[in-house]
Amino acid sequence: MDLEIIGILVLWTFLFGYTMIASIDFGAGFFNAYSEFTGKEHILSSIIQRYLSPVWEVTNVFLVFFFVGIVGFFPRTAFYYGTTLLVPVGIAIILLGIRGAYYAFATYGKTKQKRYTFLYGASGLLLPASLSIVFTISEGGFVSINHGEPRLDYWALFTSPLTWGIVILSITALLYISAVFLTWYADQAKDKRASQLLRTYALTWAFPTIIAAVGIIYILRSHNPIHYENLLQLWWMFAISFIFFLGTVWLLIRKINYGLAFTLLVAQFAFAFYGYGFAHYPYLLYPHLTIYDSFTNKAMAISLISAFIAGLALLIPSLYLLLKLFLFNKDYVHGQASRHY
Amino acid sequence: MINEDAVYYSRILTELTLSFHIIYATIGVGIPLFIMIAQWIGIRKNDEHYILLARRWTRGYAITVAVGVVTGTAIGLLLSLLWPKFMEVAGHIIALPLFMETFAFFFEAIFLGIYLYTWDRFANQFKHLLLLIPVAIGSSVSAVFITTVNAFMNSPRGFDLVNGELMNANPIVAMFNPSMPTKVSHVVATAFMTSAFILASIAAYRILRGSKHVYHRKALHLTLTTGLIFSVSSLIIGDLSGKYLAQYQPEKLAAAEWHFETQKEAPLLLLGFLSDDGDVRFSIKIPYALSILAHGSPTAEVTGLDRIPKDERPPLYIHYLFNIMVGIGTLLIIVPLLYWIGIKRKWTWIKNKTFMWLLVLGGPLSMIAIEAGWWLNEVGRQPWVLYGVMRTAEGATTSEQVDLMLWMFSALYMMLGIGSVIVLTRMFNKNPIERELKERYT
Numbered sequence: 001m002d003l004e005i006i007g008i009l010v011l012w013t014f015l016f017g018y019t020m021i022a023s024i025d026f027g028a029g030f031f032n033a034y035s036e037f038t039g040k041e042h043i044l045s046s047i048i049q050r051y052l053s054p055v056w057e058v059t060n061v062f063l064v065f066f067f068v069g070i071v072g073f074f075p076r077t078a079f080y081y082g083t084t085l086l087v088p089v090g091i092a093i094i095l096l097g098i099r100g101a102y103y104a105f106a107t108y109g110k111t112k113q114k115r116y117t118f119l120y121g122a123s124g125l126l127l128p129a130s131l132s133i134v135f136t137i138s139e140g141g142f143v144s145i146n147h148g149e150p151r152l153d154y155w156a157l158f159t160s161p162l163t164w165g166i167v168i169l170s171i172t173a174l175l176y177i178s179a180v181f182l183t184w185y186a187d188q189a190k191d192k193r194a195s196q197l198l199r200t201y202a203l204t205w206a207f208p209t210i211i212a213a214v215g216i217i218y219i220l221r222s223h224n225p226i227h228y229e230n231l232l233q234l235w236w237m238f239a240i241s242f243i244f245f246l247g248t249v250w251l252l253i254r255k256i257n258y259g260l261a262f263t264l265l266v267a268q269f270a271f272a273f274y275g276y277g278f279a280h281y282p283y284l285l286y287p288h289l290t291i292y293d294s295f296t297n298k299a300m301a302i303s304l305i306s307a308f309i310a311g312l313a314l315l316i317p318s319l320y321l322l323l324k325l326f327l328f329n330k331d332y333v334h335g336q337a338s339r340h341y
Numbered sequence: 342m343i344n345e346d347a348v349y350y351s352r353i354l355t356e357l358t359l360s361f362h363i364i365y366a367t368i369g370v371g372i373p374l375f376i377m378i379a380q381w382i383g384i385r386k387n388d389e390h391y392i393l394l395a396r397r398w399t400r401g402y403a404i405t406v407a408v409g410v411v412t413g414t415a416i417g418l419l420l421s422l423l424w425p426k427f428m429e430v431a432g433h434i435i436a437l438p439l440f441m442e443t444f445a446f447f448f449e450a451i452f453l454g455i456y457l458y459t460w461d462r463f464a465n466q467f468k469h470l471l472l473l474i475p476v477a478i479g480s481s482v483s484a485v486f487i488t489t490v491n492a493f494m495n496s497p498r499g500f501d502l503v504n505g506e507l508m509n510a511n512p513i514v515a516m517f518n519p520s521m522p523t524k525v526s527h528v529v530a531t532a533f534m535t536s537a538f539i540l541a542s543i544a545a546y547r548i549l550r551g552s553k554h555v556y557h558r559k560a561l562h563l564t565l566t567t568g569l570i571f572s573v574s575s576l577i578i579g580d581l582s583g584k585y586l587a588q589y590q591p592e593k594l595a596a597a598e599w600h601f602e603t604q605k606e607a608p609l610l611l612l613g614f615l616s617d618d619g620d621v622r623f624s625i626k627i628p629y630a631l632s633i634l635a636h637g638s639p640t641a642e643v644t645g646l647d648r649i650p651k652d653e654r655p656p657l658y659i660h661y662l663f664n665i666m667v668g669i670g671t672l673l674i675i676v677p678l679l680y681w682i683g684i685k686r687k688w689t690w691i692k693n694k695t696f697m698w699l700l701v702l703g704g705p706l707s708m709i710a711i712e713a714g715w716w717l718n719e720v721g722r723q724p725w726v727l728y729g730v731m732r733t734a735e736g737a738t739t740s741e742q743v744d745l746m747l748w749m750f751s752a753l754y755m756m757l758g759i760g761s762v763i764v765l766t767r768m769f770n771k772n773p774i775e776r777e778l779k780e781r782y783t
């Protein structure tokens with residue numbers, strides 16, 4: 001396998017990891033705020049807080065890993081994306097800042113205020129919108145090269161149906177992923193009411209997610225025919241993804257085995273995400289940048305991959321410990337173990 | 342093509358973000374060590390006071406870490422957004438330590454999450470303490486890696502420049518560049534030192550406010566003795582940093598010392614200011630001292646600014662920064678030394694108000710020294726972003742919206758800064774140690 005492909009696979013995998021756990025995190029923040037406004041906070045708050053608190057920094061590192069890694073493996077992306085993304089990513093950083101402030105001040109500092117909760121919940125919906133702009137731009141048509149400098153055409157970007165399609169998909173998918181996960185988590189905690197409420201949220205957002213996804217593929221047909229053709233070639237991946245989706249929904253409707261429902265959901269998104277990624281190959285930014293012309297030198301690539309393997313050897317046992325202590329620990333999940341610090 | 346406005350605002354935004362991040366980062370590197378020491382002593386001596394010390398420090402630490410993570414994520418992304426051309430070059434040669442740093446973050450974040458939520462969950466306290474070791478290692482190692490990147494900016498190695506193209510990259514040589522040993526050790530030592538004095542400030546402040554509890558005395562004693570060790574090592578490593586500069590970045594040292602003419606037996610100038618016509622006024626001259634600082638011998642020749650092309654001279658105001666840093670460093674050796682001798686000799690004046698106020702000031706002063714040191718280091722490298730390879734203006738973005746971003750980020754940092762001060766003070770005022778001790782035993 002080419003070093004280029006190994007590099008992009010590693011990064012794509014971390015991006016997938018980030019989209020999944022960040023979706024849970026962002027969505028949980030939204031449901032938390034929403035329940036406070038509809039007077040249902042007594043049902044949801046504790047379950048959401050219990051899950052979120054120990055893991056949020058880990059979630060953030062996934063993102064850091066991705067953007068540091070992409071500059072390492074594909075340094076030229078810093079030039080193309082760095083110059084054009086200042087505003088959307090700048091806004092995303094501010095929103096991440098608001099979330100971090102919530103953890104710092106409300107969770108660790110124990111100063112509860114409705115204002116924070118609301119800001120925190122709203123940031124969870126705005127973040128996917130601003131981060132998903134990166135996917136939109138990568139489809140090409142919004143960046144032109146002027147005197148050797150890449151420029152982003154904001155007008156084209158904000159009037160394109162593709163942009164809004166992707167924004168809608170990112171939000172619906174996020175709410176769906178989060179609701180399914182939390183249904184399972186609440187069920188583990190034997191919190192029947194929370195689990196039932198979240199289950200209805202999950203079912204609410206299931207079909208809008210699929211509709212948005214199909215809509216995007218349709219828009220791509222005219223926006224980026226090459227990508228569209230490649231997607232069609234990989235139709236079987238999306239078919240498998242859809243079958244998993246039906247599986248999740250069926251389990252939710254029958255109210256059985258939420259653990260399996262969530263597993264199927266991860267598989268559904270994995271197939272769709274990798275299918276989309278393979279179809280995008282070899283472009284990082286249509287039509288200016290591919291993984292081949294932006295790749296770093298061989299010495300750096302080999303040392304990064306070695307560092308990655310060594311790092312994983314360290315990380316996987318630690319992550320396992322974290323999950324074991326908090327996610328799969330009956331006492332903790334039931335809220336019996338101490339949560340003081 | 343260079344967009345002057347974009348360069349200007351990018352510099353300000355970078356300076357602002359880094360100057361803000363470094364406050365939380367320094368605390369983040371240093372405090373775990375002290376929590377570890379306190380908890381260890383507490384378990385060994387079976388002394389509840391030390392355990393509580395560790396526990397209360399941890400609560401504050403969790404908040405500073407959260408802000409450190411936010412600002413760190415900001416600077417990590419902003420580097421690519423504001424300095425795309427610099428990061429493209431850096432990505433080719435120095436990406437390895439940046440990449441490894443993320444693993445250190447991972448490691449730290451995972452174990453910090455576990456540590457925070459598992460007080461009282463283990464029958465054997467030592468097991469809980471063990472969880473802190475990866476946190477301390479993770480944060481120190483991330484400081485080592487990021488400082489390695491910064492060292493590379495000061496003395497780029499590990500590649501060949503052929504017709505303006507970077508060739509033959511060697512990431513390992515790039516990491517172990519000449520500036521790395523002194524820089525990394527100075528940064529880590531000063532982070533420990535700063536954390537010690539900040540914790541000492543808090544204890545001294547409580548004592549000043551009339552708390553007679555022995556808890557604060559214990560905290561003060563612990564932090565000041567370790568603080569002394571680290572401030573002495575900071576001085577020694579700082580001296581080695583000066584010797585590094587004399588050899589590899591002579592113009593930075595010359596500008597920091599206002600050493601205009603190359604000469605042997607060079608004197609060291611302390612304080613003073615520059616008059617409008619470029620004369621040094623009111624400075625204290627210490628004969629031979631600069632030759633000793635630069636080369637370890639009173640007769641050695643020290644390169645002056647006369648040997649440096651005009652457009653490669655750093656701004657002269659870094660002299661003040663250097664003086665501030667060294668002045669504070671010296672003061673923070675004398676003060677804990679007096680305290681320590683005073684305890685042994687049973688001097689009573691070390692318990693009086695003036696001396697306590699001096700101890701309270703120690704924390705903020707060492708943070709000022711950190712800021713001054715970084716500004717000296719970064720401004721002294723100008724006009725280069727990559728010393729001798731790329732000028733700062735060449736590395737910057739050409740985007741038109743940097744000023745807008747500057748305003749937005751200023752607001753964010755303002756909120757984070759004010760918020761963390763309010764939350765931290767409220768947290769400890771609402772729950773003073775006397776009350777917490779009582780609650781635990783009833």
Ligand code: HDD
Nearest residue numbers: 524527528531576579580582583667670710711714715718
């Ligand atoms: C508590 C903070 C603190 C204190 C007391 C000192 N330093 Fe420092 N110094 C730093 C914090 C710092 C720093 C923030 O860690 C810097 C900035 C960049 C770096 O590498 O370390 C630094 C840089 C720095 C440099 C520039 C290195 C370079 O640009 O490559 C020199 C020459 C010294 N220091 C020398 C000293 C001396 C002789 C000190 C005598 C007491 C001293 N420092 C105390």
Ligand code: HEM
Nearest residue numbers: 352356359360363424487490491715716719720723726733
């Ligand atoms: C890996 C570490 C670092 C990198 C890659 C880095 C990168 C940069 C870059 C690209 C600039 C632009 C040059 C300029 O604005 O003039 C800069 C300047 C600056 N950086 Fe660093 N920096 C690092 C560490 C730090 C740290 C930790 C601080 C401390 C707060 C810091 C403080 C500054 C300051 C104050 C300037 C402005 C200098 C001037 O404009 O004259 N830097 N840095």
Ligand code: HEM
Nearest residue numbers: 060061365366369370406409410413414416417446480484
């Ligand atoms: C250009 C310079 C820098 C960059 C790009 C940078 C990047 C980052 C990032 C991305 C994070 C968040 C990691 C997470 O999600 O957990 C972070 C946090 C942190 N940074 Fe920085 N950093 C810089 C300078 C420094 C310096 C100079 C130090 C130490 C002397 C430092 C020490 C830390 C520490 C210890 C943390 C963890 C948060 C904490 O424990 O408080 N950083 N940094």
